[in-house]
Amino acid sequence: MTASLHIALLGNPNCGKTALFNLLTGSRQKVANYPGVTVERKAGLFTTASGKRVRVLDLPGAYSLNPVSVDEAVTRDIVAGLRAGEQAPDLIVCVTDATNLKLNLRLVIEAKRLGLPVVIALNMTDVARRRGIRVDSARLEQELDVPVVETVAVHRDGARALLERLDMFALPRESNLVPWSAPNVDDVLAVQREVRRIFAAAVQEPPAEMRVDDAIDRVVLHPFWGLAVLAATLFLMFQAVFSWAQVPMDGIKAGTDSLRDTVRAGLPPGMLQSLLVDGVIAGAGSVLVFLPQILLLFLFILALEDSGYLPRAAFLLDRTMRTVGLSGRSFIPLLSSHACAIPGVMATRTISNWRDRLVTIMIAPLMACSARLPVYALIIGAFVPNRAVWGVFNLQGLVLFVLYVSGVVAAMCVAWAFKYLGRKAPRQPLLMELPSYRWPNLRSLVLGLIERARIFVERVGTIILALMVLLWFISSFPAAPAGASGPAIQYSLAGIAGRWLEVAFAPIGFNWQISIALIPGLAAREVAVGALGTVYALSATGEAAAQLGPTIAQSWSLATAFSLLAWYVFAPQCLATLATVRRETNSWRYPLFMAAYLFVLAYLASFATYHATLFWMGG
Amino acid sequence: MLVETLKARFIRYARSAKSLPVPEPEPIAASSASSFSLCELELGVTATVASICSPEPEQDRDLVLRLIELGFVPGERLRVIAHGQPGNDPIAVRLGGTAFALRRLEAGCIRVTRVPVISS
Numbered sequence: 001m002t003a004s005l006h007i008a009l010l011g012n013p014n015c016g017k018t019a020l021f022n023l024l025t026g027s028r029q030k031v032a033n034y035p036g037v038t039v040e041r042k043a044g045l046f047t048t049a050s051g052k053r054v055r056v057l058d059l060p061g062a063y064s065l066n067p068v069s070v071d072e073a074v075t076r077d078i079v080a081g082l083r084a085g086e087q088a089p090d091l092i093v094c095v096t097d098a099t100n101l102k103l104n105l106r107l108v109i110e111a112k113r114l115g116l117p118v119v120i121a122l123n124m125t126d127v128a129r130r131r132g133i134r135v136d137s138a139r140l141e142q143e144l145d146v147p148v149v150e151t152v153a154v155h156r157d158g159a160r161a162l163l164e165r166l167d168m169f170a171l172p173r174e175s176n177l178v179p180w181s182a183p184n185v186d187d188v189l190a191v192q193r194e195v196r197r198i199f200a201a202a203v204q205e206p207p208a209e210m211r212v213d214d215a216i217d218r219v220v221l222h223p224f225w226g227l228a229v230l231a232a233t234l235f236l237m238f239q240a241v242f243s244w245a246q247v248p249m250d251g252i253k254a255g256t257d258s259l260r261d262t263v264r265a266g267l268p269p270g271m272l273q274s275l276l277v278d279g280v281i282a283g284a285g286s287v288l289v290f291l292p293q294i295l296l297l298f299l300f301i302l303a304l305e306d307s308g309y310l311p312r313a314a315f316l317l318d319r320t321m322r323t324v325g326l327s328g329r330s331f332i333p334l335l336s337s338h339a340c341a342i343p344g345v346m347a348t349r350t351i352s353n354w355r356d357r358l359v360t361i362m363i364a365p366l367m368a369c370s371a372r373l374p375v376y377a378l379i380i381g382a383f384v385p386n387r388a389v390w391g392v393f394n395l396q397g398l399v400l401f402v403l404y405v406s407g408v409v410a411a412m413c414v415a416w417a418f419k420y421l422g423r424k425a426p427r428q429p430l431l432m433e434l435p436s437y438r439w440p441n442l443r444s445l446v447l448g449l450i451e452r453a454r455i456f457v458e459r460v461g462t463i464i465l466a467l468m469v470l471l472w473f474i475s476s477f478p479a480a481p482a483g484a485s486g487p488a489i490q491y492s493l494a495g496i497a498g499r500w501l502e503v504a505f506a507p508i509g510f511n512w513q514i515s516i517a518l519i520p521g522l523a524a525r526e527v528a529v530g531a532l533g534t535v536y537a538l539s540a541t542g543e544a545a546a547q548l549g550p551t552i553a554q555s556w557s558l559a560t561a562f563s564l565l566a567w568y569v570f571a572p573q574c575l576a577t578l579a580t581v582r583r584e585t586n587s588w589r590y591p592l593f594m595a596a597y598l599f600v601l602a603y604l605a606s607f608a609t610y611h612a613t614l615f616w617m618g619g
Numbered sequence: 620m621l622v623e624t625l626k627a628r629f630i631r632y633a634r635s636a637k638s639l640p641v642p643e644p645e646p647i648a649a650s651s652a653s654s655f656s657l658c659e660l661e662l663g664v665t666a667t668v669a670s671i672c673s674p675e676p677e678q679d680r681d682l683v684l685r686l687i688e689l690g691f692v693p694g695e696r697l698r699v700i701a702h703g704q705p706g707n708d709p710i711a712v713r714l715g716g717t718a719f720a721l722r723r724l725e726a727g728c729i730r731v732t733r734v735p736v737i738s739s
Contacts, residue, residue, distance in 0.1 A: 064688045068681055100716040103690055188684055192692045210713060214700065217718070221701030221711055315711055315720040319703045328709070328720065429682050429725045430709050431689070434718040 003045060003055035005166065006087070008079055009121075010111055011095035012104050013061030014308075014435045016123045018042075019153035019444055020095055021058035024162075048167045057089065060349075063103075065110050066182055070349040070357075080114060080180040088177055091117045091169060093162070098128035098135055098150075099436065101203055105144075105195045112146060115176040117169070120148045121162055126155070127438070132206045139202040154441045213436055220309070226316045233309075237300040238404060239397040241293050241373070248292040256285035257547075271476075278537040279472030284465050286533035286548055287526045290374040291456055295449055297370055301339050302448045306440035310335065311432055318430055324412050325419030327351070327430055330360040334411070337367035338404070341577045345584055353428050359418050361581055362594055363411035368404050368569065371525040375568050376403055378529050382553040383561045407569050410601070459524060467520045467527050468534055475516075475538050489538040508567070508606035509560040509614075513539065518567075525574050559613035566609035570602035657699075657710070657721075657729040665698045666731035683728060690714050691729055 009017045025044030042058040059078060060071035067073040074083075081088030092111050096104035112118050122137060137148040149165050152158030183191075219225050260281045267273040304310055310332050318328030329351050337344030344364045351357040368376070377400075384399050475494040489495045498512030505515045513535045521528030533548045536555075552561070578591040585591070654669035668691055671683055691697075691714065700718060701711040709722045721729075 064685065066681075066684060066688075068685055102715050103717060106688060183684070185680075185684060185687065188687045189692070192687060192690070196692070196694075205716075210716065213718070214713070217700050217711070223702070223704035226701075311720070315701070315703060315709060318709050318720070318722070319705060428722075430720055430722040431682070431685060431725055432720045433689075434711060434720055436717060 003053040005052060005054045005091065005169065005171070006057075006089045007054060007091045007093050007166070008057040008059055008089035009093050009095050010059055010075065010079055010107065011061060011123075012063055012097065012100075012107060013433065015061070015095050015097040015100075015104060016153040017061065017095045018058055019441065020121065020123060020151060020159060020162075021056060022444065022447060023153050023156075023159050024054075024056055048163050050167045052167060054166060062107070064107065065114075065180060069352040074349075076180065079111065079116070081177055082180065088114075088116060088175070090171055091119060091166075093119050093121050094146075095121045095123050095151075098122050098125045099131060099133060101135065102195065102199050105198060106191055108144065108146070109191050109194060112144070113178065114180065115178040117172060118146045119162070119165055119169075120144070120146055121151045122148055123151045123153055125150045126152045134204045136202045136204075140198070143198045143201060154443060210436070216437055217312070217434075220312050221315060223316075226312070230313050230316060233304070235401060237297070238401045239394060240300070241296050241397070241400065243394050243397060245292040245296050249289055252289045252291065256281055256288065260285070274476065274538075275469070275472055278534055279468050280465065282533040282537040282548075283468030283471065283530035284460050286378075287374055287464055287530045288457070288460050290377060290526065290529075291453065293373055293377060294370045294456060295453060297373070298339055298449060298452045299445065301336065302445055303440040304335075306438070306444065308435045308437045311434050314432060315434065324416040325356075325422075326359060326415055327353075327356055327428055329430065329432060330356060333360055334364060334367050334408075337364040337369060340369050340371065341365045341367065341574075342580045345577065345580050348584070355422070356428060358585065358590065359415050361584060361590070362418065362597075363414050365577060365594065365598060366407045366411035366414065366570065368407045369525070371574065372568050372571065374526040374529045375521075376400055376565065378532075378549060378552070379561050379565055382549040383556075383558060403565060403569060410569065410605075414597075414601075463524055464527050464530060467524070468530050471516075471520055471531055471534050472538070475535060489535065494535070507610075508603060509557070509563040509610040510567075510606075511556070511560070514560070514564060521571070522575060524576070525568070525571065528568075557614075558617060559610050562613045563606040563610035566605040567602050570598050570605055654730040654732045657697075657712070657726040657731050658707075658723050660699050660731055662699050662702060665696055665734050667734055668693050668695045668697060669730045669732045671728055672730060679728065682725060686725065686728060689719060696734065697731070 009021055011017045021042065021044060025046050044056050044058070046054055046056065048054060057078065059075040062072040062075040064072070065076045065080065067076050077083040078086065079088065079092055092114070094108045094111050096108060108118070108120055120140070122135060122140075125135070128135060137150060141148045147165060149161040151162050220229055260277055263276050263281065264273060267276065313335075314328035314331040316328075317331050321328055321330060330348075333344045333347040333351070335344075336347055341364045344367065345361050348357045348360045348364070351360060380396050380399050384396050387395050389395050389398060471494065474497075475489050475492050477492055479491070494516050495512070498516040501515035501518075502510070502512040505518075510518075513532065516535055517528045517531035520531045529548075532552065536548060536551050556564075578595060581591040581594060582588055657666075660666050670693055671686055671691055695714060698713045699710055700713045703709045703711075703720075707723075709720050710726050711718055711720050712726075
């Protein structure tokens, strides 16, 4: 069904555009987006009360139509009709934060000058009222000569006024789109004077509204206490991933175990039983078990994003990151890369300087992403005893923290190397908003987590499952010759290939089972765990295959385990990340270079780790 | 219960506070003799933006435009809320209902004047 009205949501970063978009479209989103910053436009469809079909675009936040970064340029190009193959919207909905109108109104005036119909959605009116800010919308409407509707994007019914307005909206007979032109200083000052005049006429605010923010910022931005808070927050995050997720993980494990036993009991031994038990359940099940940990990690990242804390952390780290040639702005993309490098790489669009952006993209994969978590968790669970350290910390959580920190340290070294080798960059501005604090919205947190869970389960159900079945196939055929003594997998395609690969990987301590598991791990890293599950399930000579964790604990040396951990700190990228880098940099040069340098680093790090551990254990 | 009490107290507080006079916008060049760089403003002291200038006009044109767009307009009140370390760089500045982090490079483009202390 085609839409009869095309609207675009335009607004400053942080004014609640995405929340409003989610409220308008519900779960009927056409394009799935990665959570976090909206860096590419998102489209959705919805129907108003009178049955009008509306297509809505959620645009990246912009302070101005005169762009200083790639994401702002996307926004400008769409609303000004400059994007090839895409018409300008019929109506611009200017989303404004009612608590911060002095900043927000300027973009409204700029949008009005484009000549398209404009409606102002006065968002966060509930927060404004609570803070004692009184906005006279009738006066605002009169001063700007644009309809004003109040919205509360975080309430279920918060967009009613906007929907009614859209219902009444009639398309103008002809488009009056005015070509966009870059402003000069006098223009901008004139607009700001106009904004201040309208603001003084229509808004009354008490002067003391920022007391709470000031009090928090006194601690959070403090050179010493601020860093302490940041370290504690990150540390808590990694502890939580290990200790809080245990109960639901045990539940999922018990579920897949009982499913496996049921299938094994219910089906006659043979090909089908082996495919289901060793391929599907051992493979996909061993990945699915990490869902609780991944959701916990996302819960922290989403909550931190929502609260307004992240730019503060970026502020604290700006000076330090400058010594390796980056800016505080790189912090947010790098932190989201802990969830997944793909949204991280896309979020680098907010970095205005191309060189900074490229270096940030290059080191983003060194941030341990959530797909690496299953690999870390499996090995740590099998080799590191689960005991308390100094009464409060969990040793497994500590090791995980160390792995994450090594990724960060490696990233800083690589960035420094790029700075050292590259041309000297001119001084870069930072110019970053530190938005007012707010409580993370429960609704959008839950929506974000459901979205992540859906993406993860879909991955397990599609690409991971398909790879597992493929892997089971090449691990089972050709079958063992009659009278063979070892397990059948040794004679299969995978077994043969594994022995070839083992030659290359033996110096870093990998056996042929690991070598095989590395290959599907390129498609999606958590598959490496599933692949180990399948390979070991098929290698078992005894009766029932034991659980993967205890199996590897028996068959790998500590040096091999540490070496594999080191490998995965650097592990060459999954193909999806490389494809994203190719798209964002518009060249194959950078993704190829990235894969090559990460592969070399991974091999060297594993080699060093393996031999250091051997030496230490032997001596 | 607690939330209601806090809310009532906050509203009472907000109403009791007198509203500040709306600053009159001034032309960009109106930098008085007593103005100085934002880099030199002490922590926690409120000042008024006097002018936005740029050491190398062509190169920093977009930067100056963006500073004005974000609200660093002559007449606006601002206050430094934090200094990054080492070297007091970057600077966090409270401006109206929000705050911005600026490196010394950007802060150097903003000249401010002190607000006379009014005893109440």
